[in-house]
Amino acid sequence: MIQIWPKKKTQLPLIALLFFLFIVSSILYNERHIQQIHQNPSLKQASLLESTAPTDFSIPKRPPEVLDRFTKCRSTVKYNGRKARWDVQVEELNSRREIEESCDLFSGKWVFDNSSHPLYNESDCPYMSDQLACHKHGRPDLGYQYWRWQPHSCNLKRWNVTEMWEKLRGKRLMFVGDSLNRGQWISMVCLLQSVIAADKRSMSPNAHLTIFRAEEYNATVEFLWAPLLVDSNSDDPVNHRLDERIMRPDSVLRHASQWEHADILVFNSYLWWRQGPVKLLWSSETDGVCEEIDGLGGMELAMEAWANWVASNVNHLKKQVFFVTMSPTHLWSREWETGSEGNCYNEKTPINDEAYWGSGSDLPTMRMVERVMKSLSSKVSVINITQLSEYRKDGHPSIYRKFWETLNPEQLSNPVSYSDCIHWCLPGVPDLWNELLFQFL
Numbered sequence: 001m002i003q004i005w006p007k008k009k010t011q012l013p014l015i016a017l018l019f020f021l022f023i024v025s026s027i028l029y030n031e032r033h034i035q036q037i038h039q040n041p042s043l044k045q046a047s048l049l050e051s052t053a054p055t056d057f058s059i060p061k062r063p064p065e066v067l068d069r070f071t072k073c074r075s076t077v078k079y080n081g082r083k084a085r086w087d088v089q090v091e092e093l094n095s096r097r098e099i100e101e102s103c104d105l106f107s108g109k110w111v112f113d114n115s116s117h118p119l120y121n122e123s124d125c126p127y128m129s130d131q132l133a134c135h136k137h138g139r140p141d142l143g144y145q146y147w148r149w150q151p152h153s154c155n156l157k158r159w160n161v162t163e164m165w166e167k168l169r170g171k172r173l174m175f176v177g178d179s180l181n182r183g184q185w186i187s188m189v190c191l192l193q194s195v196i197a198a199d200k201r202s203m204s205p206n207a208h209l210t211i212f213r214a215e216e217y218n219a220t221v222e223f224l225w226a227p228l229l230v231d232s233n234s235d236d237p238v239n240h241r242l243d244e245r246i247m248r249p250d251s252v253l254r255h256a257s258q259w260e261h262a263d264i265l266v267f268n269s270y271l272w273w274r275q276g277p278v279k280l281l282w283s284s285e286t287d288g289v290c291e292e293i294d295g296l297g298g299m300e301l302a303m304e305a306w307a308n309w310v311a312s313n314v315n316h317l318k319k320q321v322f323f324v325t326m327s328p329t330h331l332w333s334r335e336w337e338t339g340s341e342g343n344c345y346n347e348k349t350p351i352n353d354e355a356y357w358g359s360g361s362d363l364p365t366m367r368m369v370e371r372v373m374k375s376l377s378s379k380v381s382v383i384n385i386t387q388l389s390e391y392r393k394d395g396h397p398s399i400y401r402k403f404w405e406t407l408n409p410e411q412l413s414n415p416v417s418y419s420d421c422i423h424w425c426l427p428g429v430p431d432l433w434n435e436l437l438f439q440f441l
């Protein structure tokens with residue numbers, strides 16, 4: 001199968017597609033190797049109990065079976081347009097809380113500034129991930145660490161770690177989503193950890209919910225693995241299936257039982273919806289009949305289920321909720337340099353064209369997210385990272401990360417073929433996403 005790859009011009013689109021699928025699946029596959037799993041047997045029980053709580057959805061009479069990687073569809077039919085019936089109609093909630101924002105922080109440019117950035121050193125952060133530690137894994141150019149975001153019509157408030165800890169005092173900050181969101185969480189932990197003495201901080205083992213604790217502030221910075229937001233057969237951060245993704249379009253219960261306790265929530269979801277159709281298994285379905293739907297349609301149902309949870313459960317005076325928009329990929333260099341055939345490998349500087357928008361950032365998805373966010377505008381703030389991250393073709397690990405699988409000689413002779421152009425090196429782009437979050441807290 002590898003042999004069909006080299007230089008047959010006529011097959012380029014097919015090769016590009018195979019290549020993309022290979023990259024995505026090999027990168028998602030890596031999730032399972034991150035760390036040893038720490039089993040938490042009480043988790044399933046907890047989420048089952050939660051489904052009888054009064055704030056929950058009206059649908060399940062008895063709790064539906066928890067999905068895991070052994071879940072199978074007995075048969076699959078085409079999605080027939082069914083929607084969940086929610087207690088709260090999100091559309092009716094459209095009481096806009098006008099955000100007095102005189103300046104668009106998301107519109108600006110990257111300026112080289114090696115006096116203020118990076119905000120921390122890669123080797124000083126004991127919680128750094130081997131997938132993101134690009135310098136440690138041999139990246140020779142360090143330029144990607146030195147860029148500062150400059151909005152067009154104002155300045156960002158300078159990152160101040162003490163001030164951030166004061167904002168977090170006595171609180172739980174939880175990131176919920178996929179591996180991009182996990183990268184942002186690691187960035188946040190690295191940004192925050194340096195001022196806490198080693199014996200006053202701790203990190204729990206990698207699990208569905210992973211927790212960084214700082215004793216003196218009585219605060220936690222947590223990451224909840226929920227790549228599809230709704231309950232699915234991919235909810236184990238280590239042992240999940242990628243070939244057949246099955247989701248419950250009408251339930252976020254398993255994850256919500258964890259995230260409902262957080263004071264500040266930062267959600268994302270995107271790339272897992274970009275790999276073809278997904279299967280829906282409604283909570284009321286007892287015969288294992290799944291419905292197949294395209295990724296965007298599936299994401300829309302998931303976002304509606306999530307939005308319904310937010311609408312019915314979030315008091316914006318008590319909880320702050322953020323949604324991080326899609327993280328761009330840089331899989332085809334011809335998109336920023338006509339005629340070239342590479343990807344993000346060997347890219348050393350940001351893109352200057354302010355209008356640049358890559359094909360990895362799906363516009364129909366953005367429109368859908370925008371619509372859902374508008375309906376929740378009084379309860380959710382959008383951290384719109386897409387455009388500003390689009391410029392950072394230089395920010396990805398490419399080949400400078402730990403590889404869990406062994407690479408064959410053919411791959412090794414062509415570094416482009418095994419580059420990660422999806423995740424981001426740290427220190428780097430996700431630090432800015434957190435600086436933006438800091439502005440809004």
Ligand SMILES: *[C@@H]1O[C@H](CO)[C@@H](O)[C@H](O)[C@H]1NC(C)=O
Nearest residue numbers: 112113114115116117142146
């Ligand atoms: C910052 O960059 C300038 C110009 O490239 C260089 O002369 C200077 O030594 C750098 N300073 C640091 C602290 O890296």
Ligand SMILES: *[C@@H]1O[C@H](CO)[C@@H](O)[C@H](O)[C@H]1NC(C)=O
Nearest residue numbers: 117118119120121122124194
């Ligand atoms: C990173 O390390 C260098 C050299 O060890 C030091 O000069 C610099 O202040 C450190 N930067 C931060 C943000 O800690």
Ligand SMILES: *[C@@H]1O[C@H](CO)[C@@H](O)[C@H](O)[C@H]1NC(C)=O
Nearest residue numbers: 158159160161162163164166
């Ligand atoms: C950072 O914040 C703390 C607490 O709000 C404040 O005392 C300190 O002056 C700030 N530091 C800088 C450099 O602004």
Ligand SMILES: *[C@@H]1O[C@H](CO)[C@@H](O)[C@H](O)[C@H]1NC(C)=O
Nearest residue numbers: 169170171172217218219220
């Ligand atoms: C620590 O924070 C939790 C909320 O996260 C709160 O319930 C608890 O009372 C706090 N403890 C102290 C000693 O402040």
Ligand SMILES: *[C@@H]1O[C@H](CO)[C@@H](O)[C@H](O)[C@H]1NC(C)=O
Nearest residue numbers: 325366369370373382384387
């Ligand atoms: C994010 O910003 C882009 C422009 O950079 C805009 O097109 C898009 O609608 C915004 N998304 C949301 C959800 O507000």
